[in-house]
Amino acid sequence: METREAIELVLKFMEQAEQRNEPVIRLRSPGQLQQVFEEAGVSLPMETPQKTHSNEEILRALQAVLDYSVHTQHPRFFNQNFAGPDPVAVVGDWFGAALNTTNATYEAAPVFTMMEHSLLQKLAATAGMKRAEGLFGAGGSLSNLLAMHLARHHKYPKANEEGLPSSVRLVAFTSEHAHYSLKKSAALMGLGYNNLRAVACDATGRMRPDALEEAILQAKQRGETPFFLNATAGTTVTAAFDPFVDLLPLAREHGLWFHVDGCYGASALFSEQHKHLMEGVEQADSLAWNLHKMMGITQQCSALLVAHPGLLRSCFATGAGYLFQPDKEHAELDSGDRHFQCARRVDVLKLWLTWKVRGDQGFTQRVNKAVANAKQFTAMLQEHEKQSFALALPPSFTNVCFWWLxxxxxxxxxxxxxxxxxxxxxxxxxxxxxxMQEHGTAMLGFQSLNNLPNFFRMICINSVVDHQDLRKVLDLIECYGYEAIS
Amino acid sequence: METREAIELVLKFMEQAEQRNEPVIRLRSPGQLQQVFEEAGVSLPMETPQKTHSNEEILRALQAVLDYSVHTQHPRFFNQNFAGPDPVAVVGDWFGAALNTTNATYEAAPVFTMMEHSLLQKLAATAGMKRAEGLFGAGGSLSNLLAMHLARHHKYPKANEEGLPSSVRLVAFTSEHAHYSLKKSAALMGLGYNNLRAVACDATGRMRPDALEEAILQAKQRGETPFFLNATAGTTVTAAFDPFVDLLPLAREHGLWFHVDGCYGASALFSEQHKHLMEGVEQADSLAWNLHKMMGITQQCSALLVAHPGLLRSCFATGAGYLFQPDKEHAELDSGDRHFQCARRVDVLKLWLTWKVRGDQGFTQRVNKAVANAKQFTAMLQEHEKQSFALALPPSFTNVCFWWLxxxxxxxxxxxxxxxxxxxxxxxxxxxxxxMQEHGTAMLGFQSLNNLPNFFRMICINSVVDHQDLRKVLDLIECYGYEAIS
Incomplete structure (x- = not known):
């Protein structure tokens, strides 16, 4: 395979990705996809034995990969809580891949160790979290898991050695609309789903402090030990923000670790206009923040900030002799012994590069544009000339949930x-x-919630979207809706 | 920032990376690194506020990133259990980054969903594991953690709901030389380090079956519940392979899940000559296998194979409505509800591409070359004209542990x-x-083990290494050794 010829294909793809006459997706069934690759000369399934392929065949297969994958950079891709990446982040990602090292030690990653440390400080300062340290990890689910683990370690420092005394039954709290990683974390840590209590939300999807208090008191009455509260900044469906300032006193009163799952919504902190949504986060014990969602950094770029200096080390250190030799150069800067993961891909370079190119102002503009687009889209819905649309839930932040009627x-x-x-x-x-998928004209998600029938979830974070694209989505839905009922 | 200008820098770097007169590392202290970036016009730490930078400044900074990072592709980089990536894998990685999607659903990743399924089948067939399914995840530590979690779920299907009954004390077993992720996993899952029993090894670093049996019986006598055995294929320091065929009957007799941590060593399966080291893996309940180690795929490319069809789904499914809508196209192919992670970077494309370009034969050659280089290096050590070197431990597979005397x-x-x-x-x-670091001439690791004084760990997996490089390492050590004692 000729590297430069292959790279030319993906560079051209990136340069054309925002063209509106290109499809968002060329939808194919598994069988059709197999045929596409067969025709390129490279079978999509692995073969037994697997033979080698010529440069020409491989280039055709790579073009097929580009053609038949979802074009998240397309101005009408609204399907996920991420979209096409900032091209600067792609470049940072590529440099990291080519340098192929691990972020775990200064020895193996001097430049990236420095970047990681400084980025964590910058993110902590942006959140107003004093004396926070942190880590970059493999995604938001893992960040939430590690936060729960840190909370248990903080309350029962001997649990890492001995497990918990059999008399202790830990319970954690989160809202009924929280991300499912909390549930998975409770299972993985040995608590069980039943000991993660789903607290009721108000009509806008925010956790109700009175319901939380009641849940805590009930748990205590049953002799259980509340230890962890997850508050969400930007829920997956409605982008609701739990009311941190009202929840915090309850967490403090009852000795709960206060974790903020800001994987999606913490980026509101970049905007003077919208950071009020995050009020109270400065007092959090931990904050999960995915820069690969709103900020257009490539998958993955997940930070976990922890407001207890030394706790990461005391929770995770095992002092593995083959990696963290105390007698080598700059061993004190090694991050690996403060983490669950061992070798870690360099996820910081792409964030560092993007931030240095765009500046604080670029990050602010990105967030403001997303929220402005959501407002604009809501207005378009509500003022639609045929009244074809209705809000399914109150719009919040970047998300608009609606029906076509x-x-x-x-x-x-x-x-x-x-x-x-x-x-x-x-x-x-x-x-x-x-x-939409068959025509390749747009992609946005739908789901049911609160016993409502399926509604569309419009997520306005794609940075290349303009008002014509928003309008076009409504026109497409209108068109396909009439087709569906005719 | 001009994308093509930036990419030209990294393409040139890749084309020159194997030049022997280039340094492996230009070692700088944190303060010196800051000055290098200062001179490029972009400060290494983040600023408050962070300003934007010109194309010229950014290009200089990116050149500094390349110049002052560790060159893992260099023919004298032996420092980790990975080395420079196969350039084909880098291209696959770049395409995946540019397409920026998640591997969790067919909807968002049709091509990659197909690739993942087929690669897992191919890996399972290579391991001789019948009816295995699996997942690609964020690294070997996570694979080992999830294997332990699956083992508990398999033994106590209600634990995910309810936690364990307080009367049950689970214990797991691994060798004293196993990777530290087992220990971290035991803590995270709530067992505690003390309930992960470190089984003694023989002189070659392999777990002793008699010691395992004794440990199991002792645990049972104490009323504990053995549930999980980790056997290692390629330990971190000596690349020892536990004797699976002797351990398996004990696991079966006592009802233990048999997990193989083959993160490093499972790639021996690609070689007819060396796959005997993995004998017995075909009967394993699970196998962790990192293709980013021996096989030169970029960080990370980690597979976990599980020989219990349906268990991944029953352990991890939460049926999140916003992602895994049963009423969308091809929902049955979605992998996300069989995983702990939610959004997952596309780690399969780079493996698929490399395998299609290199073929089975390329993978075989890579493994055979690594082991042959280790044998050659051992011979060089032992036949050294001045007898300056001595083996610290018996060489195994790709690793040679030795002293300069x-x-x-x-x-x-x-x-x-x-x-x-x-x-x-x-x-x-x-x-x-x-x-070595100061001169930038080579990098290899050292550590202490078994109360032996620090020894070098030579890992022969760097695919661009030839015999001259092996000899050069010995000459360098000899030279610096004399300098050190003079």
Whole structure:
């Protein structure tokens, strides 16, 4: 394979990625995809034995990879809580891949060790967290898991050695709309799902402090030990922010570790206009923050900040002699013995580079544009000339959850819908989405929540989106909606 | 920042990376590194506020990143259990970064979902594991953790819901030379280090079956519940392989999940000549296998194979409605609900591409060359004209652990060394290594083990190494050794 010829393909792809007449996705079934690669001369499944391939075959296969993958950089990709990357971050990612080292030691990664330390300080300062230290890890789920683990270690420093006394039953709290990684973490740590209590939310998707207090008191009455509270900044569906300042006193009163899952929403901190949503985070015990979501850094770029200096080391250090030799140069800077992971890909270079190129002002603009687009989209929905759309839930931050309505349900309040109306609406979103995918014109997600029928979740974080794209999405949905009911 | 200008820098770097007259590392202190970046016009620490930078400044900074990072592709880099990447894998990595999606759903990653499925089948077939399924994850530590979690879930399916009954005390077993992630996993899962029993090894670093049996019986006598055995394929220091076929009957007899940590050594399976080291793995319950170690795929490329169809789903599924909608296209192919992680970087493309370009034969050659180089290096050591070197431990697979000896200790058996000799030897490896780093001529690791003084660990997996490089390392050590004692 000729490296430069291959790279030319992906460079051209990046340069054309924002073209609106290109499809977001060329939807193919698994069988059709196999045929595409067969025609390129390289089978998509692995072979037995696997033969070698010529440069020409490989280049055709790589073009097929580009052609038949989802184009997250496309201005009508709204499907996930990330979108196309900032091209600067891609360059940073590429340099990191070519240098292929681990961020665990100064010896193996002098430049990246310095970058990691400084980026963590900068993020902590942005969050107003004093004396925080942290780590970059393999994703938000892992950050939430490690935060829960740190909380247990903080409360029971002997648990790492001995496990917990059999008399102690730990319970953790999170909102009913929190990310599922909290549930998975509770299982993995040995607590069990049942000991992660799902606290009720208000109509806007924010955790209710009174419901939290009641849940804590109930647990205590049962002789359980509350130890961990997860507050979410930007829930997965509605981008709701739990009211940190109202939850904090409860956490303090009852001795709970206060973790903020800001994987999605912590980037609001970059904006003077929107950082009020994060008020109280400066008092958090830990904060998970994914820069690969709103900020357009490539997968993954996940920071975990911890406001207890020394705790990461006391929780994770094993002093492995083959890596963390105390008698080598600059051993005191090694990050690896403060982490669960061992070798870690260099995730900091791409963030450092993007931040140095864009500056604080670029980060601010990115967040402000996302929220402004969500506001604009909400207005377009509400002022639509045919009243074809209705909000399913109150819009928050970057997310707008809505239905397309068939003509007979326009202007009818959802609580007036009959069971067959509910069924109709519920089936429309998947039908419309399928048409979007088949035509390759747009991608956005849908789901059910709170017993509402399927609704679309518009996430306005794609930085190349303009008002025409927002309008176009509504026009497409309108068009496919009529097709679906005709 | 001009993307193509930046990319030109890293392409040139890759094309020159194997030049022997270039330094492996330009060693600088943190303060000196800061000055290098200052002179490029971009401060290494983040600023408050962070300003934006011109294309010229950024290009100079990126050149500094290349110049002052460790050159793992250099033919005299032997410092880690990975080395420079196969350039084909770098290209695959770059395509994945540019496409920036998550491997969790067919919807967001149709091509990569197919690749992942097929690669896991191919790896399972290579290991002889029938009916295995699996996942790619964020590294070997996480694979080992998830294997331990699956083992508990398999034995106590209700633990994910309820936690364990307080009467049950789980214990796990691994060798005293196992990777530290086992220890960290035991802590994270709530068992505690003390309930991970370190089983004694023989002189070659392999777990002793008799010691394992004794440890299991002791645990049972104490009323504990043995549930998990980790056997290592390629320990971190000596690359020893535990004797799977002798351990398996004990695991079966006592109802232990048999996990193989093959993060390093499982790649022996690619070689007809060396796959006997992995005999018995076909009966394992799970296997962790890092393709980013021996096989030159970029960080990270970690597979976990599990020989219990359906267990991944039953352990990890939460059915998050916003991602795994049952009513969307090809939902049955989604991998995300069988995993702890949520969004996952596309780690399969780079492996798929490398395998398609190199073929099975290329993978075989890579492994065979590594072991042949280790044999060659051992012979060079033992036949050295001045008898300056001695093996610290029996060589195994790709690893050779050895000392450089000052003249007065040559030919003297280590058990004849006086305490001051021990001290002298112990200090020599760090001194010699520092000189290597200062001159940028080579990098290899050292550590202490089994109460032996510091020795060098030569890992022969760097694919661009030839016999001259092996000889050069010995000459350098000899030269710096004399400098150190003079």
């Amino acid at each position: 068939p003509p007979n349900l326009r202007g009818v309040s959802p609580d007036q819908w009959q069971p067959q109306d509910w069924e109709t609406i519920h089936k429309l979103a998947p039908q419309i989405k399928r048409k | 000052p003249p007065n200790l040559r030919g003297v058996s280590p058990d004849q060394w006086q305490p001051q000799d021990w001290e002298t030897i112990h200090k020599l490896a760090p001194q010699i290594k520092r000189k």
